[in-house]
Amino acid sequence: MATPVATIDSVVRAVCGRGVERLVPLAGGGMNETYRAELGRDVAVVVRIARQPTPWFVDEARLMTKVREVGVPTAEVLGLEHQVHNEELLSFSVQEFLPGISLAECVGAVPAAELERLVIDAGEALARVHSVAPGDDQYLRHQLRSPDEREVARVERIVAEALGPEAAVTVERGADFLRRELTTRTAPLPSLVHGDFCPKNILIHEGAVVGLIDWEFAGLSAPAYDFAQWEVDAGDPVHDRSDLVRRGYARVADPESADAGWTPGFAVGWALEKLGWKNPATPAQFRRCVDVIARHSDVLRQGGPSGGG
Missing domain, CATH: 3.90.1200.10 (Aminoglycoside phosphotransferase (APH), C-terminal lobe)
Structure with a gap:
């Protein structure tokens, strides 16, 4: 787990208003870290974290909104955050968790x-x-x-x-x-x-x-x-x-x-x-x-x- 749990928790709190009770790494995710963040009361979100020199996930979020409008099933992006950690830019995409x-x-x-x-x-x-x-x-x-x-x-x-x-x-x-x-x-x-x-x-x-x-x-x-x-x-x-x-x-x-x-x-x-x-x-x-x-x-x-x- 490359990104500190405390950092992920702070991002999830900023987006969802609730902290992380349990963090589960997810397979896949391409070049990024990907987790299921469980917030309690059977509520969970997906957190994706990219390490790129420029803010990441911005176009992805915009396109996901466009395709959802024409009936493509995909998650809702709940929020994007960008932080510098140890002189490295981290981009966070907090998304709706889809079971399956x-x-x-x-x-x-x-x-x-x-x-x-x-x-x-x-x-x-x-x-x-x-x-x-x-x-x-x-x-x-x-x-x-x-x-x-x-x-x-x-x-x-x-x-x-x-x-x-x-x-x-x-x-x-x-x-x-x-x-x-x-x-x-x-x-x-x-x-x-x-x-x-x-x-x-x-x-x-x-x-x-x-x-x-x-x-x-x-x-x-x-x-x-x-x-x-x-x-x-x-x-x-x-x-x-x-x-x-x-x-x-x-x-x-x-x-x-x-x-x-x-x-x-x-x-x-x-x-x-x-x-x-x-x-x-x-x-x-x-x-x-x-x-x-x-x-x-x-x-x-x-x-x-x-x-x-």
Whole structure:
């Protein structure tokens, strides 16, 4: 627990008017500390703490309000606080506590038909996210860029060491595929995106999707960015069931129009980025990245069309 309990308690008191009786670390939360703060009388809040050089969570809070207004289930941000502790800026986001478990935890724990229904419902929520007009605010932008040759060479070496020379060739084909997509296709129109759309950030309670959580990377990009993250990051067995996400999406909007054929490009771009992380992804994620690149770059090699997964 990096942040002193007394400091967290003072922030919660300032926001909620009550002190912390018990503090429970929560898994996930991305780069941040995340806790459930129990205030007594069955009342709890979530406290997220970021260490960044500038005030954090401000855009996240604004976007969470916007998506809640169009029916996306997500927590209410009760208050933001920023304090300097030991010459370091700490940003606090105190949020409504939503009971439940992640969709990732439901895999293997609920019947297959139930899991499919939940993924479909998550797809509907995603369409509502993409329906939000972000306005003139300067949010984080997720842009697809042409692969840098030196970075690709570095990733090839990493992959060759981990998975062998054939996998390294797949990386090279993926970079060629992405360059072709960027030079031959019309750039996609941006919308609001969640930025980390995968089962770990979909909260389930009593058989229903009750929250999309962790909006830290929400911002502007093509809707295909979220589709691609699902394909790369959702995990077995649902990473190959983008059709279920799109079925739910179709309750609100046309997924093919939203995708505009850009999911393969964003999936390859995201996979290449993850393969080059200084803190490596898990072995399963590493293998998945190479498999996703192979799937889409093989389409290019065979002369087939690119399109959504």
